[in-house]
Amino acid sequence: MKKIHSLLLAVLSGLLFSTAWPVHGFAPLLFVAFVPLFFVEQAVADKAYKYSFIKILPYAYVAFLIWNVLTTYWVLYSTSVGGIFAMAVNSLFMAIVFSLGHVSKKRLGKAAGNVAIASYWMAFEYLHLKWELTWPWLSLGNGFSEYFKWIQWYDYTGIFGGAVWIFVMNFMIYNILRKIIVEKEPLSSQVKSIAISALVLIVPIGISLWKYYSYDETSNPRKVVVVQPNIDPYNEKFEGMTAADQLEKLLALAEQKLDTNTDFLVGPETALVQGVWENHTEDAPAIKRLRVFLEKYPKLKIVVGLSSYRMFFKGDKIPVTARRYRGQDMWFDAYNTAMLMEKGKPVVYYHKSKLVPGVERMPYPAVFKFLEPMAINLGGMSGSLGTQKERTVFFSSDDSIGVAPEICYESIYGDYATEYIRKGANFIFIITNDGWWKDTPGHRQHCSYARLQAIEMRRSVARSANTGTSCFINQRGDMQQATKWWVPTVIAADVNANDKLTFYARFGDYIARVAVMMTALLLLWTITTALNKTKRRLG
DSSP: OOHHHHHHHHHHHHHHHHHHSTTTSOGGGGGTTTHHHHHHHHHHHHTTOTTHHHHHHHHHHHHHHHHHHHHHGGGGGTOHHHHHHHHHHHHHHHHHHHHHHHHHHHHHOHHHHHHHHHHHHHHHHHHHHHSTTOOGGGOGGGGGGGGGGGOTTHHHHTHHHHHHHHHHHHHHHHHHHHHHHTSOOOGGGGHHHHHHHHHHHHHHHHHHHHHHHHOOOOOOEEEEEEEEOOOOTTTTTTTTSOHHHHHHHHHHHHTTTOOTTOOEEEOOTTOEEEEEEGGGGGGSHHHHHHHHHHTTOTTOEEEEEEEEEEEEETTSOOOTTOEESTTSSEEEEEEEEEEEEETTSOOEEEEOOSOOBTTTBOSSHHHHGGGGGGOBOTTSOBSOOOOOSSOOOEEOTTSSOEEEEEEGGGGGOHHHHHHHHHTTOOEEEEEEOOGGGOSSHHHHHHHHHHHHHHHHHTOEEEEEESSSOOEEEOTTOOEESOOOTTOOEEEEEEEEOOOOOOHHHHHOSHHHHHHHHHHHHHHHHHHHHHHHHHHHHHO
């Protein structure tokens, strides 16, 4: 195969991934998106290059760079340098992983090699959920978020079930096309393979549709009000509009739907922009104002985002992200926080712990602390933000209802969210800003991904965005009362609580963990095979 043909096939793979991606993509293209790249991979293998890893890497990089750029270019609106870095490096990671799979396929043969390509990829996606360079936006299973009626079985598999489906279909379709195009076999010889491929496609969809239409939520409603204040994050939120005025706008919108029977009011990320010191919570003007507001609605629980700080003193265990306070023997940490507040009860905090690398947190601060001034928080503060090790479920005062508070892109981490559910969360409340990305696919993809957790956990979702899309999502993934971009508004619904644990909520990303173990074994097998071949050649 000529280099230009290989390049064009790599470009085609990138375009197929991009045109398949939510929110306006045609997801079935994911079942063939790897196929052109598989042809390139086989062409490189057939030429028996000594360093075939280096030969396949540029083609894989072209494909995945196109995918990353066309689907996540909107990151540039919030951080141009970080966005370019994220797209370039994420594409490189993908290309390296695919090229490693190619090496294993050459050493181990077709069947084991295909398993290696899929295992390495899923192990990489799993790593991307766990480490501090995390950026799982393009995890393959996310690609079905708009085709949620097809993947109701995510309550058993999570998004990695979708990844397995995609790889199996790509391998099968590639083998059929190779037999016909390269090996010149007649179409009639592939009838059995085509039939099996059709079953692999249709059966999961059929099972999913049956689950979708037969699923019946248990009636256990709570009245929830969601506010979308629509405050410009660039020109108003942190400098052009006072914190008090922003809070009054939120409360005025809320009162359009609130009544004495309302259970929860949900406001967006960093809705309270005037920092609250957690050591002296009740002294904060915003907290005082909300205490007065709650007198009118004694049943109400408020879940809202804020910027908060905690002071540490000499003798305390000082977090690595903390900074010294005015040159004294005191330190403080800054957080992107969600809080639960109700009448007569102490405020409960949760600190966002899946932070945007290079934006809210410098990766591995213990090593790169000297670079912290380069990390710019999308809340107006420089330096890395603090986190917490465990999830905090917001329980109502009578412990009858638990809420999982997810801040911004924490809502795309399914395995992370399972800890909330196992701790007793009956709802998922997502609070986000989304205005940083302007009216691009970014905020629409972010909202669409929320469907996946609703299905995985079978939990109703209330989503409050500063702007973007606020909505309710039921336990089947249906989006309800979705708001328009750049429109201040408020919505209300009776939302069903659920206390049953799905298989996925119990066991999380078990498919990915199996892939990690397979990766270790296959890499060891590949290395051993290569060493044995070298010994035979030298011997």
